[in-house]
Amino acid sequence: MNVNQSAPPLPPFGQPQPIYPGYHQSSYGGQPGSTAAPTPYGAYNGPVPGYQQTPPPGVSRAPASSGAPPASTAQGPCGQTAYGQFGQGDVQNGPSSGVQMQRLPGSQPFASAPLAPVVSQPAVLQPYGPPPTSAQVTAQLAGMQISGAVAPAPPASGLGYGPPTSLASASGSFPNSGLYGSYPQGQAPPLGQGHPGAQPPQRSVPPQASSFTPPASGGPRMPSMTGPLLPGQSFGGPPVSQPNHVSSPPPQALPPGTQMTGPPGPPPPMHSSQQPGYQLQQNGSFGPARGPQSNYGSPYPGAATFGSQPGPPQPLPPKRLDPDAIPSPIQVIEDDRNNRGSEPFVTGVRGQVPPLVTTNFLVKDQGNASPRYIRCTSYNIPCTSDMAKQAQVPLAAVIKPLARLPPEEASPYVVDHGESGPLRCNRCKAYMCPFMQFVEGGRRFQCCFCSCINDVPPQYFQHLDHTGKRVDAYDRPELSLGSYEFLATVDYCKNNKFPIPPAFIFMIDVSYNAVRSGLVRLLCEELKSLLDFLPREGGAEESAIRVGFVTYNKVLHFYNVKSSLAQPQMMVVSDVGDMFVPLLDGFLVNVIESRAVITSLLDQIPEMFADTRETETVFAPVIQAGMEALKAAECAGKLFLFHTSLPIAEAPGKLKNRDDRKLINTDKEKTLFQPQSGAYQTLAKECVAQGCCVDLFLFPNQYVDVATLSVVPQLTGGSVYKYACFQVENDQERFLSDLRRDVQKVVGFDAVMRVRTSTGIRAVDFFGAFYMSNTTDVELAGLDGDKTVTVEFKHDDRLNEENGALLQCALLYTSCAGQRRLRIHNLALNCCTQLADLYRNCETDTLINYMAKFAYRGVLSSPVKTVRDTLITQCAQILACYRKNCASPSSAGQLILPECMKLLPVYLNCVLKSEVLQPGAEVTTDDRAYVRQLVTSMDVAETNVFFYPRLLPLTKSPIENTTEPPAVRASEERLSNGDIYLLENGLNLFLWVGASVQQGVVQSLFGVSSFSQITSGLSVLPVLDNLLSKKVRGLIDSLRAQRSRYMKLIVVKQEDKLEMLFKHFLVEDKSLSGGASYVDFLCHMHKEIRQLLS
Amino acid sequence: MATYLEFIQQNEERDGVRFSWNVWPSSRLEATRMVVPLACLLTPLKERPDLPPVQYEPVLCSRPTCKAVLNPLCQVDYRAKLWACNFCFQRNQFPPAYAGISEVNQPAELMPQFSTIEYVIQRGAPSPLIFLYVVDTCLEEDDLQALKESLQMSLSLLPPDALVGLITFGRMVQVHELSCEGISKSYVFRGTKDLTAKQIQDMLGLTKPAMPMQPVRPAQPQERPSVSSRFLQPIHKIDMNLTDLLGELQRDPWPVPQGKRPLRSTGVALSIAVGLLEGTFPNTGARIMLFTGGPPTQGPGMVVGDELKVPIRSWHDIEKDNARFMKKATKHYEMLANRTAANGHCIDIYACALDQTGLLEMKCCPNLTGGYMVMGDSFNTSLFKQTFQRIFSKDFNGNFRMAFGATLEVKTSRELKVAGAIGPCVSLNVKGPCVSENELGVGGTSQWKICGLDPTTTLGIYFEVVNQHNAPIPQGGRGAIQVVTHYQHSSTQRRIRVTTVARNWADVQSQLKHIEAAFDQEAAAVLMARLGVFRTESEEGPDVLRWLDRQLIRLCQKFGQYNKEDPMSFRLSDSFSLYPQFMFHLRRSPFLQVFNNSPDESSYYRHHFARQDLTQSLIMIQPILYSYSFHGPPEPVLLDSSSILADRILLMDTFFQIVIYLGETIAQWRKAGYQDMPEYENFKHLLQAPLDDAQEILQARFPMPRYIHTEHGGSQARFLLSKVNPSQTHNNLYAWGQVSNCQEFEEGPGYFFKMLLLN
DSSP states (O other): OTHHHHBTTHHHHOTHHHHHHHHHHHHHHHBTBTTTTHHHHHHHOSHHHHHHHSOHHHHHHTTTTTTHHHHHHHHHHHHHHHHHHHHHSOTTHHHHHHHHHHHTTTHHHHHSTTHHHHHHHHHHHTTSSHHHHHHHHHHHHHSOTTSTTTTTHHHHHHTTTHHHHHHHHHHHHTTTTHHHHHHHHHHHHHHHHHOTTTHHHHHHHHHHHHHHTTTSSOTTHHHHHHHHHHHHOTTTHHHHHHHHHTTSSHHHHHHIIIIIHSOSOSHHHHHHHHTTOOEEOOSTTHHHHHTTOTTTOOOHHHHHHHHHTTTTTTTOTTSOOOGGGSOOHHHHHHHHHHHHSSSOEETTSTTOOOOOTTSOOOEEOSSSOOTTTEEESBSEEESSHHHHHHHOOOEEEEEOTTOOOOTTSOOOEEEOOGGGOSOBOTTTOOBOOTTOEEEGGGTEEEOTTTOOEEEOOGGGOOOBOTTSOBTTGGGOHHHHOSEEEEEOOGGGSGGGSOOEEEEEEEEEEOSHHHHHTTHHHHHHHHHHHHGGGOOOOTTOSSOOOEEEEEEESSSEEEEEOOTTOSSOEEEEEOOGGGOOOSOSTTTSBOTTTTHHHHHHHHHHHHHHTTTOOOOOOOOHHHHHHHHHHHHHHTEEEEEEEEEOSOOOSSSTTOOOOOOOGGGTTSGGGGGGTSOSOTHHHHHHHHHHHHTEEEEEEEOOSSOOOHHHHTHHHHHTTOOEEEOTTOOHHHHHHHHHHHHHHHHHSOEEEEEEEEEEEOTTEEEEEEESSOBOSSSSEEEEEEEETTOOEEEEEEESSOOOTTTOEEEEEEEEEEOTTSOEEEEEEEEEEEEESSHHHHHHTBOHHHHHHHHHHHHHHHTTTSOHHHHHHHHHHHHHHHHHHHHHHTSOOOOTTSEEOOGGGTTHHHHHHHHHHSTTTSOOTTOOHHHHHHHHHHHHTOOHHHHHHHHSOEEEESSSSOTTOOSOOOOBOSSGGGOOTTSEEEEEOSSEEEEEEOTTOOHHHHHHHHSSSSGGGSOTTOOSOOOOSSHHHHHHHHHHHHHHHHSSSOOEEEEEETTSTTHHHHHTTOTTSOOTTSOOOHHHHHHHHHHHHHHHHO | OHHHHHHHHHHHHHHOEEESBSEEESSHHHHHHTSSOSEEEEOTTOOOTTOOOBSSOOOBOSOTTTOOBOOTTSEEETTTTEEEOTTTOOEEEOOGGGTTOBTTBOOGGGSGGGSEEEEEEOOSOOOOOEEEEEEEOOSOHHHHHHHHHHHHHHHHHSOTTOEEEEEEESSEEEEEEOSOSSSEEEEEEETTOOOOHHHHHHHTTOSOOSSOSSSOOOOHHHHHHHHHTTTSEEHHHHHHHHHHHHHHOOOOOSOOOTTBOOOOOHHHHHHHHHHHHHHHOTTSOEEEEEEESSOOOSSTTOOSOSBTTSOOOOHHHHHTTOOTTHHHHHHHHHHHHHHHHHHTEEEEEEEEOSSOOSHHHHTHHHHHHTOOEEEESOTTSHHHHHHHHHHTOBOTTSOBSOEEEEEEEEEEOTTEEEEEEESSOEEOOOOOTTBOSSOSSBOSOSEEEEEEEOTTOOEEEEEEEOOOTTSOOOTTOEEEEEEEEEEEOTTSOEEEEEEEEEEEEEOHHHHHHHHHHTBOHHHHHHHHHHHHHHHHTTSOHHHHHHHHHHHHHHHHHHHOEEETTEEEEEEOOHHHHTHHHHHHHHHHSTTTOOTTSOHHHHHHHHHHHTTSOHHHHHHHHSOEEEEEETTEEEEEOOSBGGGOOTTOEEEEEOSSEEEEEEOHHHHHHHHHTGGGSGGGHHHHHHHHHHHHHHHHHHHHOSSOOEEEEEETTOGGGHHHHTTSBOOSOTTTSOOOOOOOSSHHHHHHHHHHHHHHHHO
């Protein structure tokens, strides 16, 4: 096995080495080890062996690549059935149980019920990588792809479903313990694929496993594993190991082949796979993997050493970990879609894990806030802080208080409690919600957050029914729904005055660069029509929002556009050092009334500055001016800044070019993310106090210090848009779409958000675009439907299972019509005393959202390397804790992942590889700061696709098929040069064209006759009247519609220089900047875990 | 005597000069004993329709410290083509152009009738006149409307190539760009922040970037106008634009809360105006015209806070040191005035408001730069409108009666030194051999700058005789004084006017009679008054009065004839006879008395007193009273309560006011309507006569006086009653309750003299 290779890496790891040697040998052999595992399993599950037999499929596997596919299908059935069953039950439960079971009897558990529950998921999994995930892991372990020989194998599987293939083989086995078995199989397959010959070594692998085991888990297993399995089939062997994995469902698929057959247990595994999932058992593989990973440092050489050790037995080394055998995001997403997309998600039950963000589902609010508003990292919180510390799973909620809902779902009801205002708990000030308990016949209610007993005001009194529920509970949104709004009384308003409707101020850079690029003309032209679409509330006929205009270079020009004027008046303020607003009346106007003057102004602005030679700009004074204008008008509002260059003119907030790439990878790297001066923070603070939100559109030709310029937008809840090297011809559409969306979107102003929790936990940390002047209130000058706040919770007391934990997020804001409102979101979570419950109710996507934000904030204060290490360590701890406390005992050489977190490693790897944490040579400092800033307020769906881009094959499915094609994994191996793919990550959109795409396809899509005639870098597809063209353009449009920012299309041809850019987004591969491939990272992770466990 | 009167008058008409003494005491000691200093009132640009300017440049003495201009008093050697400077006795060669001169072919400057001569300098590009309007927008609607109309009207009066600019201010200060099409553009400044000239120019974009894009661009002259053109445009180009702009001017839009004054940033507005011109047209004739309707209430130069309940400072506050903003504001405006003067620009202030507007603090702006100060109740009065119109009046040549950027240099013969000047000027601090160590007025220099002047602008120039007693001047020796005034004529030419005068020396011992006879008491009164008024700037009022009294007593002692202990025996010769009376009225005048005047009014009166010519000054000191009756033609009568008779019509001209007062009977007749009856047409004529005369005065007077038409018992009669000498006590007059704080006032000049003499 690669083990050998891995060996080299070992050195770095240190301790392991000694062990490894042993492993390698054994493991390699063992890897087949899976076989090794098998033994143990075998022991556990009598059946296992049997499965292994099935593995014979394993044989097929050997041929793996080819044979595999069918296998998968086979598996499918098995798994599906199993899953189906599970699906009915709680998915989570299944897995957890599975886990436990594993521990105890080992095999039995799997076989037993637990599996069943899990089943549901499996179904999904089966097709692809069901097993893949878990199985993969194992597989990886076993065969490091490192080995050249192995490589080929992967490709086979490469189809994406490679893993499935193995699964397929396993399929047979699936029915039973499929999962477990499958895993091993998975491993096996790779091996087999690689080289039959190798297989034997694999078997030996099992030994490895065993050897691993010693370090990792119990020695006992080792022996067992090695024993039986190995012999069986090299592959079969592996399956055995899988059994261990059992817990991890993914393996199912793979193993299915072998193991599945064997142990009836497998089914359970399936469950396990879902949740606890994977256990990648890769013994050797991990080691090696690391070696290869550049990150890890030690290169193959190390591996070599391994190889040497294991060498003999492990002819396998040639093999590498099969990518198909490791958990596949695509698979997981597809499974969830299939399983949960059809039925509405009803929020009535406490602690339910919602479908993934990638799944389309409807929500029915029955007392808890929709996952569109709040998503948690875990829906089952440990009762004690000790548990929480042990698990290291961050407890966080990602809250999007003003999230847009699909048309089918009703927006929150508005409740008007009249002059008395919303009913609240006297002590903790929580708002009335469905969890409040009415007592004493309805005369009082007990606060669900602080347990205080409050009187019910007479006008609110209502009798209780026999269950203790108010009889009007269903008539009142605040007693029956998770999300609703209160009309605020004057007490909730600034200065005790009802707010004046907000205003928008457009502040346009008219320096030389802006004029030359055509921006000014374009923008003015667009504004003329755009002003008709200012956000309106409800059925209002016209928007209450007033508008104002400012242009600037190194001085500011204000415009008086009062309706009574025949022509606009320009007022120049040159005193940028001490900004003020030169006019009051006529600056902020109603669009309809002043239409003529505004139009005249917008016509003239481009003319007036057409000949400008002014290249210097100011920045802080511009914001200051807007803020002062709002202050003078006594209203909240939003500034739209269109800015082109580093503000070097003499004025407050003047910046200097401090871009220095030499700082990268030094302790001073963090300074690149920090603002240059504190002036902007001070300014932002003033803006927040005034309810002045700043949206910044940047059009830089060179370094503009995004890190500093974005401080104010960031702290005021605004957005930053960046169009590098803006040119009207190329970027017009992107800019205008973003602008239109930004101007039209509904915004809340002058908002304060407070998250209350029931006793026992407390919100301690907040991430997002906002300002906090104290530790509890999140102040947002502006908040729109795209902005998300991530909140972290910590224990400050014990929770109990019975009461669970409650969250109430209250957002006080001014609507765009100037109405003061409170939006309340409530969410109840379960509490657990068993760690397994925690692991069964986690959401990896949310977890990644939190971890990314945490890390991205970390780079401000710590060296990037430290941040990366922290992430890796935390991840390893989470997984190790699971392995230690929840997974059934198995070989230490096995990587076992909880079902819910089986994607954690791959996603985390993507985070680690992102521009911010690992910049490539072509990534500018501004880009990093920009991305860092963007991610900070992303919601879960956005982070999900941002870190793991979607790669859609366009020509695989029949043209007639109108549905979105199923995605493939983001790896170069998945690209076939005869196809065309779309890749999107929420910000970028690529159309990759393989070099040998059929001419007809080229013709119908690009309107040219051959591949070579396609213009590289093309950003618009020609409008052609044929099915394919329409379909692709339609798909592109629908993708764009799903994202909050317009994605500019870039056509990339295979082997073209632009492909480098494209490859950056193939996140499962090793990146040019040194990012580890998925497989390598998984190995590394495994090693970390093993270290923790030992 | 008659000859001296004629001589004096002739000299005034020819040279615009009135000396206190027309025969000069020949030694320092004797001169000081004369009490009234040797001094003259000089009207540098006195209108001389008969004096065509010569189109060449003056010939200068070659001695670097002298540089006197060739004049009729010089000795000329026609054969050797040499001339001797009459100030330093340097012998100079005539320039080649004068090769043809001879006794019969003299250049103009050598002819005696050209003791005053004007040269036109052809060098240098003519620079246009510049008018920069600085307009307060915190006015009542009516006032603003009237002001806008006046301003629009003024555009038609300006020469078409004049440059105009507009700055408006209220809470903020706006500098309007005039050349824009389609959109009106202005630069806005905060009204509370003082800016340096450099900052202002930076912010207006008037400074060249340190490193221009095309480093080699010799087109410096072209660029300059282009830079400034945004704010200062030739009137013919932007006539329409500016008219519209003025038409669209709105009142300051910022809300003024109850109980507050509007925020008015006069200080900053002026500062910006000064900075703007400083950066664009230094040393080019320019007029900054400030129109304001109230006191500055914020920023540098603020005179009063915006709380209405705190009234603006009064003399009482100032005496009690209770005017908290005064010092700072004064300092601000002084700084501005000095800068403006250094740039050769002048500042006019047109303040129209019922209350004070801060003229006290701002007075130095017109005073130091030669600008006008006009005070009125409202912009919507004919007083303002006509005064403003009169600024743009033209002389017989069709040129504006204004000149800019003048430098006035005084040269004296050796026996004299110049001690100082009093008038709308600033010192240029040029020390020279003819500068006295003693200062009277603005001294220590032989050159002054007068940034804005008109044909009536008059300076008092004071000299000191330095000849020692033991160095007698040879018989027939004459002292000479030459005044050289460089200025920018309103036709944009640079011109030099040279006036050379000489007077005889006389030995006091032997020729006192001559000296007495040559005393010009009118000039002396005005010159002394100027000294007195000048002293009020730095001294307490009573001290100034005491000083004046002492001077008068000393003069009377020197030149009066009386027997000791017998006041009734006191006599003064004719040439001194009116002088004490002038002093009496001067003591009561608003120039020295602040009672019943606000600080602004005092500043206003003093401003005009320091720049008007002799005739006008005398009117100010002692108002003129004419009486009209059926008994004969109108006759001047004593400014005395005894002149108020029932059957008379009185016309009083105090310079600032013209009062027509109908006696009791006349008023009754008029009320009865006799004037409308054909048989009483003579009564109608009688009523009409003073009106016509008043009209005549109004026509010529600048600024327009307050015109009051009243009658016996009318409330406005107080203007008359406050001026007349109360020889009859108030008991036999009706109730005029203005009890003076000075007993002498009520006693009349007769008693006044006695008191003085007894001292």
